[in-house]
Structure formats: C-alpha cells, structure tokens
Amino acid sequence: MSILIIGGAGYIGSHTADVLKKRGYDVVIFDSLELGHRIATQIVGVPFVHGDYGDLSILNKTIKQFQVDAVMHFGAYASVGDSVIDPSRYYESNIGKGLILLRAVLDNQIKSFIFSSSAATYGEPQVVPIPEDHPQKTTNPYGETKLMFERILRDYDFAFGLKSVSLRYFNAAGADPDGRLGEDHTPEQHILPLLIDTALGRRAEVKIFGTDWDTRDGTCLRDFVHVVDLADAHIRSLEYLKAGGKTTAYNLGNSYGTTVQEAVTATERVTGKKINAVPAPRRPGDPGRLAASCEKIKAELGWDPIYPDIDTIILHAYKWREAHPNGYGG
Template identity: 50%
Template sequence: MKFLVVGGAGYIGSHMVKKLLDAGHDVEVVDNFSGGHRLPAIELDIADAPALDAVFAEHHFDAVFHFASFIQVGESVAEPAKYYQNNLAATLTLLQAMLRAGVKNLVFSSSAAVYGDPQYTPIDEEHPKAPINPYGRSKWMVEQILEDFDHAYGLKSVSLRYFNAAGADPDGELGERHEPETHLLPLILQAAAGRRSTITVYGRDYDTPDGTCIRDYIHVSDLCSAHLLAVDYLLEGGASTAFNLGNGQGFSVQQVIDAARRVTGRDIVTSDAPRRAGDPPRLVADSSRVRALLGWQPKFASLDQIVTHAWNWEQKYPWS
C-alpha cells in the first residue's frame, strides 16, 4: 500500500513512518517542520491547498495519516488562533484535497483532551465530550467534521484518542525531542542526564495512593501498531469510528520518577510546587474497544520498558 503521512517529522509521526516502512509499505512524508526535525520529506504546510493538490496529483495514496497538529495545551490557551488555524482550518483544507483526489481513508491523531475533566475513570469512548481548552476543542471539532464528511462524501476515518504517548523506538533509531519540552518522562530523564537540575512535581495532595497525579502512559511503538491496525480496518471496509489508546492502567508522577531512578541508576532531584489548574487526579483509558475490535495488544506495557527505551535514546543522542 502507499500512504501519505502528514506531520511525519514529529515524535509520533516519525515513529509511524518507520513502522510503515518496516511493514513493507510505500510512504510519502509531508511536514512544514514547524515542530518536527529535518528528514527526507516534502516540505509543505497542509494549509496550502495547491501544494497538497500537487502531491495528490503525483501519487496515488490508499490512505492518509494525520499527525500535523500543535499539541501544547498551555500554548493553545494563550494563542487559540494558532491552534484553530492549524488544527482545524488546515485539517479542513487537507480533507478537501483528499476528496478532490479521491482518497477516502484517514487515520486521525485525536486526543483524550476531547473528554475534558473526567466524570469517571477509566474513560471509555462514550464518556461525554467536554474539552476544556482550545487544543482539546480543536480535536473534537475535527472529529465532528469527520463524521459529517463521512455522511456527505463517504470519507472514512478512524480517530485515535491518545492518552500519554511516551518512550522511544525499541531499536534506538528514534525518540522524543521537543523544544520546549513539556512531557513528563523526557523532563525526568533530562534531570537524570544532568541537563536540568530538578524535576518539579505539581501537587502532592491529590486523592491518589501517593498524592501525585495518575496518568495512562502508552509506548509510542504500541501507539503506532494501533495505527497500522486502524488503516487495515479502513481498507477492509470498516465504518468510521474512534478508539481510545492507552494501557488501561495508570502510573503516578512519583511512580514514573521512581522508575526512572531504577532504570538510570541516577539520583533525580525533585522539587514540589502547588497543583496546576485543570489537572485532574486520574486520567486512565478504557481501551477495551480497540482491543476487541482491532485485536490490539500493547507489547511494551510496563513502565520500566517505556522508561528504558526513552533512556536509551537519551544516552545515544545526548543534547549538547
């Protein structure tokens, strides 16, 4: 099969490209490199309709993978226009280009942020959708557009609602590297590597066993395996749908720090700060639906495996 991966130079997108190539597929990558790292790809912004049309005219794609979204919640609150322009309006441009080219299968990177503050955990796909920031709203709006495009134009899609993607390529060829970095595990490993003096723990007074927030961490390789199953499902005629992607078990901030200490053998200094506004005590996925319908099973479900692969990357490609 031949696939177009938009946003293929980013953290998850680059791992997906590797997964597709390893599976024997033909892949074209487009990226504007606003948040990704330079690699062989077609440089364009998905807001550029003529450029997209040129790509679709040159290649026949069986499906499109869409990873080209901005992802920082805090930034979305401060700059909502940036998020609605890229995550929503540019996605609409991409969908229209797909329709003009007759490409009607899309795997979309959505987010658990569509649910907002959880009313219950673990969170299943039927949980009310009440996003509390522009990032989450942009993802939920796209999901609703996809539903409308299915009914009107026959464009089939699978929206994958990520919880906390983490880890790195088990082969050590790829890893996580954002600037600025906002994700917990790479921040902890930066402290272990001596690139930052301390890791801040925001709140130790939550209603959890150790008082710190609990989140559902899913290995990036397992995340990409779910995308492969999702595109196969679409190409076999599956109906448009959405799935949660998580391990179904939560780990607290303190447990992640403890795992990093075990894996790295380093002393990781922590400092405490008050709770951040909008941080719920627990965010854990009910992923039983994707397991049942697509047969997905995480291969790297243990926290120590996730941390080990991320640490191998941190050591192999140290920052200057």
C-alpha cells in the same frame, strides 16, 4: 498501499512511518518542519515533502505524485497551555488548515483517514479508566480543536463517505527500541522526557504539580503508551478501514495508569540516577486522574501492546536520549 503521513517528521509520525515502512507499506512524509526534524525522515528512509498542510496546491501535487490511498494526520500544535494563551494559532492551524487538508483528501477521492486525537477531548473524567463513550467536555482550546476535528470527520463521512478513525492517545512515550528515533520537542513539556533529562543532569529539577490529588500517592495519575504500540494501532486502523470499517474512535493507553511519583521512582530505577523532584502547586485545568479504557480497540482490532511496562517505556526513551543528549541536533 501508499500512505501520506502529515506531520511525519515529528515524534509519533516518524515512529509510525518507520513501522509502516518495515511492514512493507509505501510511505511519504509531509511536514513543514516547524516542529519536526528532517533527519528523522532520513533515518526512516522514505520520500519527504517539505510543505504546509494548509497549502492546497502542494497537497494536491503530492497526493497525485505518490498516488496516495490513505492519509494519517499527525500535524498539529499540541500544547494545552499555549492553546489557552493563543487560541487563534490553534484554531487557525489545527482546524483552518485541517479543513484544507480534508479538501485535498476529498478532491483526490481518498477514502481512508486516520486522525491523531487526544485524551484532552474528555476533559475532567467522570469515570477512570475512561471509555470512548464518556462525555467529551474538553477544558481548553487544544482539546476543542481535536474534538471539533473528530466531529468534522463524522460529518464528512455522512456527507462524502470519507471513512476515518480518530485515535485518542493518552500520554505517548518511549522511543524506537533500536535507538534510531526518539522524542525531541522544543520546549519539552512531557513528564517522562523531563525526568530523563533530569536523570542525565541536563536539568536541575522536575516540578511535581500537586501532591494532594485523590490518587495512590497524591500525585497525578497518567496513562503512558509506547510510541511503537501507537504505530501498531495506526496500522490496524488503516487495515480496518481498508476492509470496509466504519468511522469510529479508539482510546490508546495502557489502562493501569502511573502516578507522577511512580514515574519518578521508575526513572530512578531504570537509569540508576537520583532525580530531584520538587513538589509544586496544582496547575489549573489539570485532571487528577487520566487513564484509558482500551477494551474497544483490543476487542475490535486485536490491538495488544507489546511494551505496556513503564520501565521498558522509560528504558527505550532513556537509551535514545543518552545517545542523543541534544536530540536530533546531536
């Protein structure tokens, strides 16, 4: 099977391409490199096409050249805060360009599509852990683009028979256990890489936004899921669609949730370094508690995370960052 990985030079896409390749799939990575890393694609060691998924002609050429059977779509702008400041960028790219990608998918009779959706589609949760049938009342333009794209995919199934799985990741974290690939975002906004950089002395402090939430210790609760477990969920979703599965959506997390304070303590335990974590006011729009119910994908696809433990997630991320203090830049 030949899989086109849109956004495969980025964090989750490169890890997924790597696991796909190890399991014997033919993979081609397609990425604009606006946020991704050419070197990550070289480490994975699969064909790479430099292009924008808003460019129909290069998409068509690539799909034909590599006889693509299925698409995994990781490409997106993905910062909640930026999306509030400049929603046009998010709608034009995540939706506008996403529709062009879907045009190429339809024109080339591709029937299987896996989409990187997000916990951000739920908004403020009414119950935690959040099940897939929880109301999706997102609170920011980024979440709107993910929700809108899920709805577009449902309509495209009804009208055109395009089968898709939308995977709603909670907090993607960790790194390749062999230390070849890792997380390198600029600017980095995710809490675990920020904690690790602080442990490594590359940052003076980490801000903890809110210490008066309704959680075990007053700090926000988040659900970290290892990037290799995410990759495995993509492959299970692909096989499910190939076996005739219906269009659906699954949550991906570890359900138990980790508070930000617990993440600080775990990072100190794993790294043996003291972290300067500074209390700060709550950020508007941040939900206090986010954790996924993952019973659906476990029951239906047999997904069973290999690395659910927060210490292991942090250890893999730390090992890569320690060896690559400047990310893929060195």
